[in-house]
Amino acid sequence: MKAVSTNNAPAAIGPYAQGIIVNNMFYSSGQIPLTAAGELVDGDITAQTNQVFENLKAVLKEAGSSLDQVVKTTVFMKDMNDFADMNEVYASHFGTHKPARSAVEVARLPKDVKVEIEVIALVK
Numbered sequence: 001m002k003a004v005s006t007n008n009a010p011a012a013i014g015p016y017a018q019g020i021i022v023n024n025m026f027y028s029s030g031q032i033p034l035t036a037a038g039e040l041v042d043g044d045i046t047a048q049t050n051q052v053f054e055n056l057k058a059v060l061k062e063a064g065s066s067l068d069q070v071v072k073t074t075v076f077m078k079d080m081n082d083f084a085d086m087n088e089v090y091a092s093h094f095g096t097h098k099p100a101r102s103a104v105e106v107a108r109l110p111k112d113v114k115v116e117i118e119v120i121a122l123v124k
Contacts (some may be wrong), residue, residue: 010034018025018059024123026063030076031055037042040111045082047112049089051115056066065121068097072120075103086115
């Protein structure tokens with residue numbers, strides 16, 4: 001088991017790793033719309049989802065993977081009414097690649113953000 005950490009994504013805000021590699025699989029912690037400097041992207045679901053994907057790309061790269069190697073995502077949303085806008089941004093980052101996905105509405109997310117996404121990916 002190997003912990004993954006990069007300065008190109010926000011540092012963990014608790015006792016956890018940005019991600020873990022086990023048996024050529026990468027498991028990310030949930031990424032929220034914080035910049036690598038730890039500043040909250042305060043905006044609509046589109047802006048927040050884009051920042052989450054920048055963070056995911058950074059941790060995936062550090063793990064030796066990428067979005068095209070993602071096999072499963074879990075999307076946590078504050079308001080399912082934002083689903084269509086989130087989904088548009090999500091699709092733009094994955095292109096033709098379509099990993100398995102779960103999407104759920106939750107009562108509250110860290111720092112009261114609108115979206116958090118975690119991924120499982122193959123490591124090249």
